[in-house]
Amino acid sequence: MHACDFFTCVYVCTREPSPTEMSVEPWASPQDQAAAEHTYRPHSLPSQDQERYPDKQCLDSFWNEVETIQQGSGEADLDHSRRDSRQSEDGDQEEQWLTDAGLSTLISDDGEDVDKAVLLSTLTRAQAQAVQRRLESYTLSRRKKNKTPPRDVRDIFGSDISPTLLPESQSSEDLSMASVAKSPLSAMTLEHQRGATKEEFLITDIAYCEQAVIFLKQAKFPQNNTQHKKEDGSLPRVICPKCRLGVTRIQDLSHADMKKVRQLALIDMTALCDILEVDVKRHKSGKRKIPESTLFGVPLATMLENDQKLKSNTLIPLFLQKLLSFLEKKGMDSEGILRIPGSQSRIKVLQQNLEANFYTERFSWDDVGANDAAALLKKFIRDLPEPLLTAEYLNTFSAVRDITELRQKLHMLNLLILLLPEPNRNTLKALLEFLSKVISRERKNRMNLWAVATIMAPNLFLHKSVPSRLTDGPEKGQVEKAADIMRLLIRYQDLLWTIPNFLVSQVRRLNENSSRRYQFYDRRFKNLLKKIQPETREKPEKIKSEMRRSVKVQVGELVSGSLEFHLNIHSRTVDLLEQFQRQYLRSPANGKGKMRRNGSVVFPDCALYEVGGNIGEHCLDPDTHLLDLYNSNPTGEWIIRVKSYGGRAP
Template identity: 35%
Template sequence: MLSSPPPTSPPTSSSPPPPPQTVTSDRRRIAMETYWREVQSIEEEKEGEEEEDEEDERKSIDEVELEEAWLTEAGLSSLVMGSSSEEASPPAAEALLSTLTRQQVATVRKRLDNYNETLKTRNRQPIRDVRDVFTEPDDDSADQCPAPPAHPAESPPRRYPSTTKTIRRNAHRVRPTLPAFLFEDGLPEHPPSPTNTHSPTNTLSHSRRADWLLRDSPYSEGVAEHKRGGTCWDCQSFYGGENGDLPFVPVSPSQGLTWADDLSLRDLIRVGFISHIELSTFLVTLGVQTKRTRLPRCRTRDSGVFGVPLELLLENDRKRFPGVRVPVVFQKLLCILESSLHTEGILRVPGSAARLKYLRRELDSCRGGFDWPAVRQVDASGLLKLFIRELPTPLLTHTHLSTYRAVLGVSSVVHQVQALQLLSLLLPEANRETLSALLVFLRKVVSHQDQNRMSLWNVSMVMAPNLFSFHRRPKRSVARQREEMEEAVGGAHLVRLMITHQDLLWTVPSFLLSQVRHMNQASNQKLFRLTKTKRLLLRRKNDKNQITELCEGVIRVHAPLHTKVSMAIQLDGQTRARDVTARFERDNSPVQRLYEVGGNISERRLHPDCVLLDVYRVNPRCDWLIKP
C-alpha cells in the first residue's frame, strides 16, 4: 500500500491523531493533521444523528449476484438472463464480444465460467454454457483490437439527402501547417472542455506527454511484462516519486482527441461496456483484486437540496434552466468560493456547526428565494462538503468505490492514472459532470496556494474524507488503526491524482474508440443484412437524391441551420475541421462544430484541429454535419 505504518499511540476522539513517524516532510505532516481535523469536524456535525451500521455496508455480495452484476455492467446481460432474442441487450452480445482482445475475452470467459460453476454447486442448471458463447478458438489475431473495415459491406441509408453539385477543390494547394493539438500546461481559468480551443505551449518541461493515449492496443496488453515479474515500458518511462505531481497532458491523434461529451449517448454506453471489461482485465493483469460489497440501504429525499439524488436535482433545475449539467446549488457554492480563492485556509477552516445546520434548513425549504449574498466563504465551504457527503449515491458511486480503493494496489503512477481514467468513463453523466466541476475548482484553489496556503496535499487531505466515506470507531485494535491510516493516505493520494491529471480522466483512448467503431460496424452489418433486391431498390432511391456521385476523398458537409444547406469539399492532408466550419460562419453567429455521424459511429463531435482525411479513411461512410 501507499501508506505508512500507524502511530504508536491511538488517536483520541477529542484531538486529531499524530501523523505517522515515518513522514519526515513538514508539508506531509501538516497535511495529515489537516485530514484528521476534517474527520473530526465531520464527526461533530453528525452528533445526534443516526448512522447506519458499518458492518451492514460491508457485507459481501453473493457470488452469483456478483458475476451477474459484472456481466450486466459489461453489456452481456443476455448471457445470464436466458433470453434467446438477439436484441436482448443493446448491443448484441456477439457484436460486443467480436471487439475484444484475447485477454479481454479471457476475463469474460472466467466470469461466465464462475457464474455457471456457482449455479451448479447450488443444483441449478446453468442458463447458457460458456462453450456456446465462445465457439471460435483463440488465435494470435485476437491479441489486437480489430480495426473497422475501410468500406463496410452495406451502409445504412444517408439521413441527409444531397441536392447540390460536387465542388472540386484543388487537392494539391498548400495550406499553412497547423501545430498538433496539445492541452495547455498549468491551471487554466476555465475548465478544459471540447468547446474550448487550447493553443499549444512550450511547457513540456513541466508536464509529461500521455503518448499511451494514441495506442491501438488496450492498457491490459501493455502490462503483460508484469505477469513475468518484469517492468513494462510505461513504468520505465514515467515512474518516479519526484515527478508524481507533474501532470500527464493528453496528446491528440490525427483523428482528433475525443472527450466523453463528444460522443452520443449510444456510443458512450458502449464505451462504458468496453471500459468495464478492460478495467477488470487491466487490474487482474497487474495482480490487483477487487472486492465488491453489497449496496447499502440509502435514504433519499424527493425535495430540497441535501440527500437528493443528482439526477432528480438536475431534473428539477432543468425546468428553470434548460440544458444545465451540474446542480445549480453546487454551481452557486463554487462561485462563492471562487471569489475568495485568496482566503487563507479556504476549504480547511471549519465554520460554525449551528450556522451550517441553519443554512441547510433554509436551502432545503426555500431553494428559489435563498439569500445567496449572505453566505460567507466559510459557510460555502462547509455546505459544499456537506452536499457531497449527503448524496444518497456517492459522487464516485457505490458500485465503483471499492475499485477506486483497489487502484492503490497498483505500484506505478502511470497505471494508476490509466485505471482512474477507465473508472471515470464508467461514471453516470450527472456524477461525471459534477466531479469535473469540482476538480476544476480544486485545481484553481491549488493555483492560489501562495495566498491561501492550500497546497495540493492540503486540498487532497481535506476532500478525501468527503469523497471517500470514512468511518472511525471509538474502540479499535492496532490493525484497525493501521487500516484507518491506510484509508487516510490512500484516499488523499487518489484525490491528488484526480486533481493533477483531471484533463485525462474524460479523454477516450484511441483503442476504446476503435473498439466502439468495430462494435457499431458489427451491429450495422447484422442490422442491414438485406437481400439483393432490397439493396438495388435502396441504391436507386439514393441515386435520385444525388446529382453526381462523390469522388474518392470528397465529403459532403450538411448544414441544415444555414443558407448553404450542403457543400462538397475535396479533402487533402491539411484540411482540418476548423477549415470546414469557417466556410459556414457568419458575423455574430454561434460557435459551430463539425460532427461525424453514421457509418461506424453514432455521432462524434470533432475537435477543430483534427485532420478530416484521416477521419474519412477510418469512417468513409459517415455523414458530415455542422451544428452548434
C-alpha cells in the same frame, strides 16, 4: 463450433498505430499545461517538499475530516451496508456485471448466435479472458445454489482462451509489443524516464489491459527493472500522442455511443484489475430513506431532474452551481479555505435557510462567510444518499492507491470516470475544476495540491453507505495513498475526461458489425469470422491523396444547405469551419452575425459533426484530419451545426 472461435480474430485488432492515426507531436490538456507551469515554478511554492509530501497540517486536516464524517454516520447504516454486501453473492454480482457490460445474452437462451458474434468480435484477448472468468464464476456459483444449471461456459467459449488460438509465432503480447515499440513516442517515453525531465506519455491507441500485459512482461526482465525509479511524490507532466482523428471528449459522443463506451470500459477496467490483481468487487448499496429535503441528502439524479424543469440545459444541480460560483468570487483568496472549519451553529442555520428559500430566490448570500460556504460544499457531498463516486465503484476508486505505476493509475481512473453516471461525472468535474482554481491561488490562500487533496479525499472516498478500507493501516501511509488519488483527479482531470482512442475504435467496429447483421445468419462461425475481420473486401479502398466532399449545413434558422470542401492530407476540421464562416456567416452578402449593444458582431459557435456510418454522432475535434476521418468512416455524413452546451448537437 463454439463462440470461443470468435477470439481467433482478437489480436489482429491490436496493431501498430498507422500514420493516418497518430502524429509524432504530443498534446497536453490546458489543465495539465497550467499545472505543469505551476509545478515548474519554484518560487510559487513555499518548499519543494510540500509538493512531494503532505506536511503535518495536511495529515491533521485529513483525520479531522475523517472524524467529522464518522460522527455523521450511524453505525446502523454501516451494519446495513455490510449485510447488503454479504447478500450480493451467489453469482448476482457476475450476473449484474455481464448485464452492465452488454453481455447478458451469454447467460440466457434468448440471444442469437449472431448477437454473441457482434458483442464478442471487438474484444481483445485480455478483455475476452475477463469475460470468461466472470462466466466461469457465474456458472460455479449457480451450481452451488442447486438451481437449474445454467449453460456451461464451454458452450459459449468452447475452451479456455489460450495463445494457441493464434499462430504460435504471433501472440497478442508480441503484436501489442510491436505496436508500442514502433510507436514514435515509445522511445521518447523511455528517454524521458531515464533523463531529468519529469514527463510521462499516455498511449491510448492500445487497450489499457493489453498495455498492462506488455509492461508486466517487460518488468520480468532484469535489465528493465533498473528503469523504475523510487517514487518521490511529485507529479510529472503527462502528454498524450496527438491522434490524427483528434481528441474525443466525453461530451462529444451521442448517448447511444456513450452507452457502448461504458460497456467496453467496464470490460477493459475489469480485465486491467484482473491483471494488476486489484480487488474490484462492487458494492450494492441498500435502499435508504430519502429525507424530506430539497438540497441536502437528495439523490443527484432526482435533484438534477427537478432543476432541469427550471433550466433545461443544466448539467449539475443549480444549488451546487450557485455555491461554487459564490466560493469562486468570495473564497478563493481566503487563507485556509476548505481547511478551516466554519461555525457549526451558523452552518446549521444556513442549511435550514437554504432548504426553505433557495428555490424561491429569497436566500441572500451577502452575509455568508467563505469558510461556512466551504463547509456547506463538503456537507453537500457527504450527505448524498449514495457516494458521488457511486456505491458500485467507490472501493475501486480507493483501490487505485495500491497500483504502483502512474500510467496504470491514470488508465484505471480514466475508465472509472467513463463508468460514472452522467450526473455524477458532471458534478465531479465541476468540483475538480473548482479545486483546481483554489490551488491556482495558493500564494494567497496557502492551499497547495497536497493540502486540498488531503482535505477532500475523505469527503469523496468515505461514505456511510459503503464499508471502506481507506483508513486501515499506518496513518501516514494511508493518508498519502488516499490523497494521492485525489491529487491525480485534480491534476489530470482534463486527460481523464477524454475517451481513449482504442474505445472509440471498438465502438466503430461494434457499430460496423451490428450493421452487417443480415450477413451473419450463416451459422458456420468460420465463415462468419471472415466477414467481421477488419480486412473485409467490402471496405472501400482508402483515399490517400485528394478529393471533394459535400458537407451539410444545418445552423438553425440562420443557414441551411450544403458546402463543397476540397480534402487533402492536411485538411482539418478547423479549416472547413473557417471556410464555412467566410462563405456563410461573415460574407457581406450573407452575414448572419448578431449585433451587440457595443457595436461588435457575434457569430454562432459552430462545430462539425460526424453522423452515421460506424458512429452514431460525433462532435469533431478542431484538429481532426478530415481525410483520415473519411477513410475511417466513408459512409458517415458531415454536418455543420451550432454547438450545443456540453458538445452534443441540440
